[in-house]
Amino acid sequence: MKMKKLTSLCGCLLLSMCMGVGAMTAPLSAEAAAREKVILDADMVDLFDDGIAMMMLAESPKMDLKGVTIVIGNTWVETGTASAIRQLEGIGRTDIPVYMGVNETVRKDRFANMKEEKRIYGRGHDSHLGAAGYPQPASWQAEYRKNYNDEPVMNPQKEHAADFIIDTIKKHPGEVTIVAIGSGANLAAALDKAPEIAPLAKRVVYMAGAFFCEGNVMPTSEFNVWIDPETAKKAYRAPWKEQIFLPLDVCSKELMSHDDFKDLESRIKSDRFKAMWENHYATPLFRNDSHYATPMFRKDPSFKNYIWDVLAAAVAIDPSVILESETLPVDVDDQYGYGYGQTMGFRGAAPEGTQNAKIVYAVDRAKVWKMVEDVFNKL
Numbered sequence: 222m223k224m225k226k227l228t229s230l231c232g233c234l235l236l237s238m239c240m241g242v243g244a245m246t247a248p249l250s251a252e253a254a255a256r257e258k259v260i261l262d263a264d265m266v267d268l269f270d271d272g273i274a275m276m277m278l279a280e281s282p283k284m285d286l287k288g289v290t291i292v293i294g295n296t297w298v299e300t301g302t303a304s305a306i307r308q309l310e311g312i313g314r315t316d317i318p319v320y321m322g323v324n325e326t327v328r329k330d331r332f333a334n335m336k337e338e339k340r341i342y343g344r345g346h347d348s349h350l351g352a353a354g355y356p357q358p359a360s361w362q363a364e365y366r367k368n369y370n371d372e373p374v375m376n377p378q379k380e381h382a383a384d385f386i387i388d389t390i391k392k393h394p395g396e397v398t399i400v401a402i403g404s405g406a407n408l409a410a411a412l413d414k415a416p417e418i419a420p421l422a423k424r425v426v427y428m429a430g431a432f433f434c435e436g437n438v439m440p441t442s443e444f445n446v447w448i449d450p451e452t453a454k455k456a457y458r459a460p461w462k463e464q465i466f467l468p469l470d471v472c473s474k475e476l477m478s479h480d481d482f483k484d485l486e487s488r489i490k491s492d493r494f495k496a497m498w499e500n501h502y503a504t505p506l507f508r509n510d511s512h513y514a515t516p517m518f519r520k521d522p523s524f525k526n527y528i529w530d531v532l533a534a535a536v537a538i539d540p541s542v543i544l545e546s547e548t549l550p551v552d553v554d555d556q557y558g559y560g561y562g563q564t565m566g567f568r569g570a571a572p573e574g575t576q577n578a579k580i581v582y583a584v585d586r587a588k589v590w591k592m593v594e595d596v597f598n599k600l
Contacts, residue, residue: 256285257423258396259537260389262322262382263530264294264351264403264445265301267501268494269477270527271402272308274428274534276596278400279314281538287389287397288318290382294403294448295351298324299358301403302377303365311493312599315375321361322382323406327451328557339439342559347437351448368500383410387418394421400537401456402428402530404445409452412459424463428533429453430564431469432551432580439562443469446553447562454553457564457576464578465543466551467532468564471581475532475589476525482518488597528593535589536581545583550575 259278263271278286289309291301298321305319326332332353339348358364365373378385386407390397399422401408408425411418429445436442446453457464489495517524535542550571554560566580 257283257398257537258285258287258389258393259398259400260287260290260386261534262290262292262386262399262401262403262407263301263305264292264296265289265304266295267304267308267497269501270428270530271295271301272304273528273593273596274400274402274530275305276308276312276599277531277534277538277592279309279312279317280596280599281592283538286314286317288320288378288385290320290322290385290407291377292322292382292403292407293324293326293352294445295349297352297355297357298322299361300352300364300368302361303368303373306361306373306375306377307365307369307493307497310374311491311497318385319375319377320380320382320385321377323404323410323452324357326404326406326449328449331449338561342561343440345436345438345440345442347444349438349444351444353448369496381410382407383414386411387415390418390421391415395462396423397421398423398537399425400533401425402445402533404449405429405452405454405456406449408456408459412455416459419459419461422461424465425456425461426465426467426533426537428467428472428530430466430551430580432466432564432566434468434470434473436563437469441560442562443564446564450553450555450562453562453564454555457551457553457578458574460576464551464576465536465540465546466564466578466580467536467584468580471584472527472529472532475528475584475586477528478525479518479522481590485593485597488594489600491600494600528589531593532581532584532589535584535592538592539588542584542588543579543581544585546579546581548577548579551578551580 261275261278265271278284289305291298302321309317335353431443438444438447489498549566552565552575554563
């Protein structure tokens with residue numbers, strides 16, 4: 222009789238404990254389920270701008286960064302992979318996988334002809350050539366050691382970036398946001414292999430294009446599109462549920478001032494990111510047209526520069542950041558000539574095959590900058 226009572230009592234206690242555990246874990250599960258699944262597709266560089274965009278997504282309690290896919294653009298995939306890994310290690314997020322992707326453009330002679338193209342068709346205010354401006358590295362490991370004088374802790378995944386994009390969207394239909402801040406090559410490769418993924422994704426947020434303003438690297442073209450217009454056209458014409466563009470139309474308005482630069486610099490505490498900050502701003506990436514290799518923030522208090530990809534990450538995290546936008550069918554000029562790489566929004570009749578996209582013209586700077594500061598407070 223005593224044994225039965227004891228067994229009964231233990232059973233009640235065990236049931237209570239299980240119910241208690243369930244009650245404690247349920248809110249965490251609900252919170253995890255509410256986080257938006259996101260893939261970052263980037264031509265990664267240290268800190269501004271791709272690196273900060275990545276860390277904003279990685280650190281936001283609203284986002285579940287499923288992986289970072291590296292594409293050719295600002296950098297070769299080897300350089301971008303090393304950069305992504307170095308920064309994820311620095312913020313303690315080695316759980317976020319990195320995938321190496323497409324490392325070439327559709328036009329095989331693209332890089333060889335860029336300078337001549339600018340001579341013939343004109344150039345914009347920025348002579349940036351991205352990966353075309355330096356030799357392809359031997360490996361991502363070699364780039365890591367050369368750039369950071371250290372050994373990597375994590376490694377990229379063996380799966381190709383395009384396959385990861387396909388698999389993730391199919392595993393979570395209607396739930397995955399893609400933040401695309403490089404060339405269109407990885408998205409195009411995924412669409413070539415599995416075109417059915419487009420309507421299965423939740424949305425795509427791009428930093429790309431110059432719709433109703435001048436370009437940067439060419440008179441009418443923005444770099445992320447211009448470097449590989451054919452893949453951009455394929456990506457933008459896919460039947461995604463929603464496309465949002467953060468083009469130069471808004472990026473040209475949201476600039477980092479000298480005061481912003483100094484404020485962010487003062488927030489960095491780790492030696493890893495202090496070195497990255499110093500080296501980053503000593504490179505030709507941050508410059509104006511007449512002082513290409515000069516760290517202008519150090520020399521000119523009036524100098525300002527773009528924050529580009531940060532805006533796309535901010536919109537993905539909090540769409541209320543958008544203050545002004547217009548939804549139009551969009552397209553890319555992929556015919557080699559004066560308008561090669563130009564993005565177009567059509568207020569009248571649009572070409573057959575184009576898809577609607579939200580073109581952002583203004584954002585809430587205070588909200589964006591708060592997200593940036595939150596990242597720097599942890600560096």
